[in-house]
Amino acid sequence: QVQLQESGPGLVKPSETLSLTCTVSGGSVSSGSYYWSWIRQPPGKGLEWIGYIYYSGSTNYNPSLKSRVTISVDTSKNQFSLKLSSVTAADTAVYYCAQESKYGSGFNYWGQGTLVTVSS
Amino acid sequence: ETTLTQSPAFMSATPGDKVNISCKASQDIDDDMNWYQQKPGEAAIFIIQEATTLVPGIPPRFSGSGYGTDFTLTINNIESEDAAYYFCLQHDNFPYSFGQGTKLEIK
Numbered sequence: 665q666v667q668l669q670e671s672g673p674g675l676v677k678p679s680e681t682l683s684l685t686c687t688v689s690g691g692s693v694s695s696g697s698y699y700w701s702w703i704r705q706p707p708g709k710g711l712e713w714i715g716y717i718y719y720s721g722s723t724n725y726n727p728s729l730k731s732r733v734t735i736s737v738d739t740s741k742n743q744f745s746l747k748l749s750s751v752t753a754a755d756t757a758v759y760y761c762a763q764e765s766k767y768g769s770g771f772n773y774w775g776q777g778t779l780v781t782v783s784s
Numbered sequence: 785e786t787t788l789t790q791s792p793a794f795m796s797a798t799p800g801d802k803v804n805i806s807c808k809a810s811q812d813i814d815d816d817m818n819w820y821q822q823k824p825g826e827a828a829i830f831i832i833q834e835a836t837t838l839v840p841g842i843p844p845r846f847s848g849s850g851y852g853t854d855f856t857l858t859i860n861n862i863e864s865e866d867a868a869y870y871f872c873l874q875h876d877n878f879p880y881s882f883g884q885g886t887k888l889e890i891k
Contacts, residue, residue, distance in 0.1 A: 711882035770818040770875040
């Protein structure tokens with residue numbers, strides 16, 4: 665059973681860069697069978713897909729966030745990461761990482777999420 | 785972009801009830817619809833794939849129906865452990881999008 669665990673600062677200042685890491689256990693980010701995604705949910709709002717990375721490094725981002733998002737993968741640590749630049753209060757959310765089959769069938773496994781608050 | 789309209793936002797049920805949760809897509813997404821269950825502080829669980837297929841290990845009281853633009857998650861013979869937040873996901877086109885979610889309370 666694959667398990668994903670998000671980690672990173674819970675508080676980020678406006679205009680700075682939000683950085684989160686997802687550690688994968690029970691599976692490998694080097695597997696060519698999966699995409700590795702980030703998703704977020706602002707308080708009281710719906711979920712928003714941020715983007716994904718493939719083990720090769722290829723990425724696909726939500727156009728609404730594309731100019732500020734970078735997702736990377738570290739196969740040596742079995743982790744993948746999210747960076748979101750120039751954050752504002754609107755980026756306050758619970759951030760989730762998830763695994764998706766490369767056949768594009770949606771998310772098989774999710775992390776439990778981590779709350780990131782943007783505030784000075 | 786595909787918008788998903790999920791309803792109701794909140795519902796209350798009694799053990800043994802049958803409940804339906806609806807998810808309507810703004811355009812045809814074939815059967816590229818998944819359903820998930822999430823409890824507070826826990827990871828979301830994948831319960832229905834491709835609109836109608838029960839994910840292995842999920843109790844058969846859960847079922848999904850629909851194709852194209854209208855989809856339904858049905859829970860038969862509700863149990864107290866089914867109290868959770870349920871949401872739909874379309875994976876037909878990018879950006880993937882989600883319904884607004886349904887909070888199910890068990891009396």
